[in-house]
Amino acid sequence: MSLQLEWIIFSFLFLPLAVIILLWLLSYREKKSRSQFRKDNILECEICYGVYKADSKDEISKCPFCGSYNKREPDTF
Numbered sequence: 001m002s003l004q005l006e007w008i009i010f011s012f013l014f015l016p017l018a019v020i021i022l023l024w025l026l027s028y029r030e031k032k033s034r035s036q037f038r039k040d041n042i043l044e045c046e047i048c049y050g051v052y053k054a055d056s057k058d059e060i061s062k063c064p065f066c067g068s069y070n071k072r073e074p075d076t077f
Helices: 005-034
Strands: 042-044 051-053 060-062 069-071
């Protein structure tokens, strides 16, 4: 069984294109899942530098790692 020239050319064109599309779809899916977290609910503790999700929209929240109170920073952009 021999490969025809058309199949060889098709393979060299289709396979890299399929890999690029697959990688693009996977990265899009990852970005979509990360966008479910709102940036204004993610805080960094000023004492222990722990990153945590604030449960409420209060101006001051308590760090679950060290127990210190942290003030929300206003959006800078």
